[in-house]
Amino acid sequence: MSLHVHNITVDCADARGLATFWAGLLGWNVYYDDDPEVVVAPSFPPSVTGMLFIPVPEGKSAKNRLHLDLQPDDMTRDEAVERAVASGATVIGDHRHEDGSGWVTLADPEGNEFCIERGEAESGPRAPRAFRIGS
The missing domain is CATH 3.10.180.10 (2,3-Dihydroxybiphenyl 1,2-Dioxygenase, domain 1)
Structure with a gap:
């Protein structure tokens, strides 16, 4: 039995804004619907590991x-x-x-x-x- 990494998840304040930054940096696309979560990947459905941005109320507090x-x-x-x-x-x-x-x-x-x-x-x-x- 094996596993694969589906998404790298990032907690953030502004999911669409941060996803847009990473999509631009990586040359990937931003995918979202009415859900607050946003996916960044080269294609949809993702053929490789994507990045998932999830809004959370708390800010980053450590390295x-x-x-x-x-x-x-x-x-x-x-x-x-x-x-x-x-x-x-x-x-x-x-x-x-x-x-x-x-x-x-x-x-x-x-x-x-x-x-x-x-x-x-x-x-x-x-x-x-x-x-x-x-x-």
């Missing part, structure tokens, strides 16, 4: 325990960071190094952290790592 690491497909890391900032993100940590490695930590308009790394075009393909689970 995320889970965040997204994004890699650009058709631009550089630095171009992707500039695009994210122009869309409403805020840089909260710059971990770029002189040799070009590293990443940038940002926050979306409601303060949820995410990182933008170099994509394969900049860093080259990564060798897969094998992990052994169990004894």
Whole structure:
């Protein structure tokens, strides 16, 4: 028996507004009806893991325990960071190094952290790592 990740769920104050930010950043579409929940995915029904935005009354109060690491497909890391900032993100940590490695930590308009790394075009393909689970 196996499971798959259907959605990454984000609690937020403004589901449509935050979904619109993420859809623009990822190049995905926003899907909603009369329900307050909003889905962001490349297609509907989603063929890959989507993002689900759910309005909640309380605000964000601490650092995320889970965040997204994004890699650009058709631009550089630095171009992707500039695009994210122009869309409403805020840089909260710059971990770029002189040799070009590293990443940038940002926050979306409601303060949820995410990182933008170099994509394969900049860093080259990564060798897969094998992990052994169990004894």
